[in-house]
Each structure stands twice: as structure tokens, then as C-alpha cells.
Amino acid sequence: MTAQRRVVAEVLDGEHVHLTADEVHSRAVTKLPEISRATVYNTLGELVSLGEVLEVATDKRAKRYDPNAHRPHHHLVCARCGAIRDVHPTGDPLADLPASERFGFTVSDVEVTYRGVCPNCAAA
Amino acid sequence: MTAQRRVVAEVLDGEHVHLTADEVHSRAVTKLPEISRATVYNTLGELVSLGEVLEVATDKRAKRYDPNAHRPHHHLVCARCGAIRDVHPTGDPLADLPASERFGFTVSDVEVTYRGVCPNCAAA
DNA sequence: AATCAACTTGGACTGAATCCAATGCGGGGG
DNA sequence: CCCCCGCATTGGATTCAGTCCAAGTTGATT
Secondary structure, three states: OOHHHHHHHHHHHHOOOOEEHHHHHHHHHHHOOOOOHHHHHHHHHHHHHHOOOEEEOOOOOOOEEEOOOOOOOEEEEEOOOOOEEEEOOOOOHHHHOOHHHOOOOEEEEEEEEEEEEOHHHHHO | OOHHHHHHHHHHHHOOOOEEHHHHHHHHHHHOOOOOHHHHHHHHHHHHHOOOOEEEOOOOOOOEEEOOOOOOOEEEEEOOOOOEEEEOOOOOHHHHOOHHHOOOOEEEEEEEEEEEEOHHHHHO
16 A cells, blocks of 8 residues: 555545546645556455446546445436436346346446436437 | 548448547548548547447557447457447446446446457467 | 549558566565 | 666657648549
8 A cells, every 4th residue: 555546545435426537636636746647547446346446438428436436326327428427226127137148148237327318408 | 422531431341440530530531632631530439429439448559449339339348459349238238337326327328349359369 | 725623642640559678576495 | 775676757759549721633514
């Protein structure tokens, strides 16, 4: 546990939004000016493999990092502005995939992305 | 409708797999050697806005293009090799998102990605 | 045959992410 | 207490996907 990793963890923990790696980096820089982008990427990668943080790839722009890895949830994305909210649907989508549709895969996870237009963009 | 667009459409129609733009391009080149990457991107973009083809962004590598746009379906992705299969779950995930979880969004679409390990990779 | 708009081309450019060689740092053994 | 080794960090170069743009073609219309 180095100063750099602590700073990255703090940034993620501080704001419960979905930051890009570059956003994490620029916030980290304010706390530890000499931290490099490579280290942010490394640390984010480790946090992801530790299961502490989730990668979200809702658009094909930058990946976003979701610190809320422990409570299962899905995402609601605005098609206009890209805003992301965590949502908790009822029901279990995994149960909706019958064995005949699994093609021998060992299915371990499911990711649901709802798309729509947020109130802000709808008003504009 | 130009020769270039016909070729792109043929490539997509020919193999019902999920190709990247570059894969579409290299297949298109075998049929029409002077076709450029830019044209493939343009044409894919148009097909997407016409609703003839779907973009799939399962990982953060290249977008993939799914010619099966007319029958609603979702995707099952192998976490190891990246293979993608179309699947048809039962139930309607849109119905599983209560109004209280919509935060005022006009929700129009939902995309479900199942992740697991395919039989091939499980064997290896 | 002339005109003009739409399409295509290819090369430059951008943004995101990764790679890599060099440097720095910290903790354990002497 | 100091040195040394290994791991972490750095930052610059590189890759990869995708977009942009100015110039060149094509083809439809008249």
C-alpha cells in the first residue's frame, strides 16, 4: 500500500460517481501532484481484479470506474449526455436465461444497461 | 447504393457473427480491393442509424457489429476468448425496472450482457 | 455533354489505454 | 544503522480504434 494507491482509493471512495481513468487521475493529482497516469491505470486495474471496483463500458469512449462493487446493481445511462445512475431492478436476469440458451457456457455474471433520456436532456 | 455499400452489407449478411469494423474492412477488401476504412466506418454508421445493424460494445476493445438487428436479443460473452453468442432470455428486463428506479428518465431500451466461460475455454 | 451533389479516398489526427526501460523507494537482513 | 533487493512508479513512446478533412470520383439529371 503506497501513497499513490491510497490516493486513488480515496478519490474513488470520495465521490460516488462513475469517473473515467483520466478523471480519477486529475483528481488524484490535486492530492499528490507527481502521480502518473500509468500508476492510476495500474491501480485501477488492480482494484478491478480485487473486485473492489467495477469497470463500466456503457459507451465506447473511456471506461468508467464504479466504486460501488459490493452491492449488485445495474446502470441507467442517458443517451444524450451520458449521465449514469445506479439502479436496482427487481428480478434476477440470470434466472431468465434458460439452460437451452447457455450453449454450454458457465454463466457467472450479467450486466444490464438501461438506456433513455434523463430529465435534464428531455427538458432541453 | 454504391458498390462499396453493397459490399459492406454483403459482408455483414454473409457471416452471422459479430465482426469488428476492421474485420468488416478486411473482408470487404477481398471483394473490392480499393475500399477504404473510412468508407466502411461511414457505411456501418449509416446502417446503425437505419436500424439495420446493432453496435455491441461488450469489451472496451473495438465495437462489434451485429447484423441480427430485427429480432430482439441479448449477448453471451466468453470472458476468456471474447466469443459472442446471441441469446434470447425469457422475461422483459424493462418491466423489472420500477418507476421509482427510473429517476425521471424516459427509458427506451435495455441491453443485457451475460458473461461466462465458453465450453472451449473451460476445456482448455 | 455539363453540372452538381453525394460518395469515396487516404492520410493526418485524436483519445484512450498499454508497454517498457529507467528510476525511486522501503523494509528486512546483516 | 546501512545496504541491497524487489516491487512500485514514472513518463514517454507506442498501439489501437475511430474520426476528420480536403481533394478527387462518380453518377444522376437535365
